[in-house]
Amino acid sequence: MKVLLIGSGGREHAMAWKLSKSPKITKLYIAPGNPGTAIVGENVMIPAEDIAGLKSFALREKIDLTVVGPELPLTMGIVDVFEEAGLKIFGPSKAAAELEGSKVFSKELMSRYKIPTAYFKKFDRIEAAKDYINTHNPPMVVKADGLAAGKGVVICQTRDEALEAVDLMMAKKSFGTAGTRVIVEEFLEGEEASFLAITDGKTVVPLAPAQDHKAIFDGDTGPNTGGMGAYSPTPVVSKELQDEVMRTVMVPTVKAMEAEGRPYKGVLYAGLMISAGRIKVLEFNCRLGDPETQPILMRLEDDLLEVLLKAVECRLEDVSLRWSDKTAVCVVMAARGYPGIYEKGTEIHGLAEAGALEDVVVFHAGTAVKDGRVVTSGGRVLGVTALGVDVKNAIENAYKAVSLISWDGVYCRKDIGRKALRC
Ligand code: AMP
Numbered sequence: 020m021k022v023l024l025i026g027s028g029g030r031e032h033a034m035a036w037k038l039s040k041s042p043k044i045t046k047l048y049i050a051p052g053n054p055g056t057a058i059v060g061e062n063v064m065i066p067a068e069d070i071a072g073l074k075s076f077a078l079r080e081k082i083d084l085t086v087v088g089p090e091l092p093l094t095m096g097i098v099d100v101f102e103e104a105g106l107k108i109f110g111p112s113k114a115a116a117e118l119e120g121s122k123v124f125s126k127e128l129m130s131r132y133k134i135p136t137a138y139f140k141k142f143d144r145i146e147a148a149k150d151y152i153n154t155h156n157p158p159m160v161v162k163a164d165g166l167a168a169g170k171g172v173v174i175c176q177t178r179d180e181a182l183e184a185v186d187l188m189m190a191k192k193s194f195g196t197a198g199t200r201v202i203v204e205e206f207l208e209g210e211e212a213s214f215l216a217i218t219d220g221k222t223v224v225p226l227a228p229a230q231d232h233k234a235i236f237d238g239d240t241g242p243n244t245g246g247m248g249a250y251s252p253t254p255v256v257s258k259e260l261q262d263e264v265m266r267t268v269m270v271p272t273v274k275a276m277e278a279e280g281r282p283y284k285g286v287l288y289a290g291l292m293i294s295a296g297r298i299k300v301l302e303f304n305c306r307l308g309d310p311e312t313q314p315i316l317m318r319l320e321d322d323l324l325e326v327l328l329k330a331v332e333c334r335l336e337d338v339s340l341r342w343s344d345k346t347a348v349c350v351v352m353a354a355r356g357y358p359g360i361y362e363k364g365t366e367i368h369g370l371a372e373a374g375a376l377e378d379v380v381v382f383h384a385g386t387a388v389k390d391g392r393v394v395t396s397g398g399r400v401l402g403v404t405a406l407g408v409d410v411k412n413a414i415e416n417a418y419k420a421v422s423l424i425s426w427d428g429v430y431c432r433k434d435i436g437r438k439a440l441r442c
Pocket residue numbers: 137160162172174204205206207208211233243290301302
């Protein structure tokens with residue numbers, strides 16, 4: 020089978036790495052990919068948002084299956100365009116991807132179908148939002164409705180911070196049209212977990228639960244990032260809780276989307292807040308998580324290509340996935356300045372040495388090749404991922420690999436996975 024994978028991050032390197040192991044694959048293209056995906060497939064220089072260009076390529080190369088990594092092409096409707104052209108593609112339609120593309124849509128859906136989530140109000144007028152904030156007690160969370168590259172959520176400890184966030188989104192339009200509407204939501208406390216599943220619109224197959232580390236500094240302090248590390252499995256989501264999430268969140272959401280006339284196929288990712296065994300949904304995403312995918316796919320024993328194909332062909336009913344008993348830990352190595360303005364173009368050393376360690380894969384994210392050398396080109400540069408017999412051992416293995424990699428200005432958290440040791 021000829022497969023086209025769309026995207027260029029660490030998640031896509033992990034997906035390409037896993038897809039390339041499938042006995043069914045004859046050719047793997049990644050558009051646009053990164054230097055890591057070039058090791059396991061062939062990169063084609065078409066941007067992930069160039070839907071017309073990707074469609075022409077898929078038709079010309081007779082691609083058997085296209086797999087979409089990031090949310091933007093999904094919310095732009097790539098699945099609809101490919102399906103109209105008779106091409107097989109894994110991911111939700113434009114109407115279904117609204118679940119991530121609009122927080123107002125997803126919160127209202129959760130309310131209508133009694134899927135547990137934080138109490139919220141939506142606003143499309145700035146004065147109404149401010150009146151509400153002035154009559155409610157902080158902390159509270161202000162969210163831009165649309166996609167804002169992970170920056171559209173502001174946790175506000177004071178009313179002034181909340182008023183400022185509303186101004187930023189609605190008056191200054193810092194996130195463009197994403198901030199035309201906002202949500203003001205109850206602040207939830209607890210432990211976060213990432214719960215992902217693959218669905219064909221009828222059957223929902225859970226992936227192994229994972230935990231992300233969103234804040235830039237150790238101890239979950241400092242501004243939020245796309246994710247500084249992740250591990251799987253996580254003790255925060257016990258087997259009982261997993262069943263509960265399936266019963267109260269994942270299956271009802273897929274049914275709700277069907278009832279709304281937006282049948283959902285692809286990855287359904289629920290960001291959860293868990294407190295004293297109670298689950299609430301913080302958000303839905305319509306794609307795999309980054310960096311959660313890196314440890315999750317390191318543990319998957321089945322053929323990913325076969326599973327994705329079954330999802331596209333609505334044949335998931337007999338699928339249950341097999342997972343390694345080992346724990347996987349992914350440590351993100353980032354460039355100086357991230358998540359603000361960061362440096363680019365610095366040479367990376369030690370990739371071969373780290374990658375040669377047993378049970379370690381160094382997934383590329385923000386890298387480029389310049390004059391034959393691998394250099395930094397993004398904020399999150401690498402996702403160093405290791406398996407271990409338990410979480411302690413996986414942490415040791417991951418940080419051993421991290422210690423072999425260096426560049427001027429490298430930064431990583433030192434406490435990835437440590438939360439699991441506390442449980
Ligand atoms: P979201 O994009 O909605 O998942 O928000 C990004 C991050 O903001 C989450 O991973 C949480 O860390 C935090 N967050 C979002 N909503 C809430 C909430 N209601 N209470 C506490 N933290 C939140």
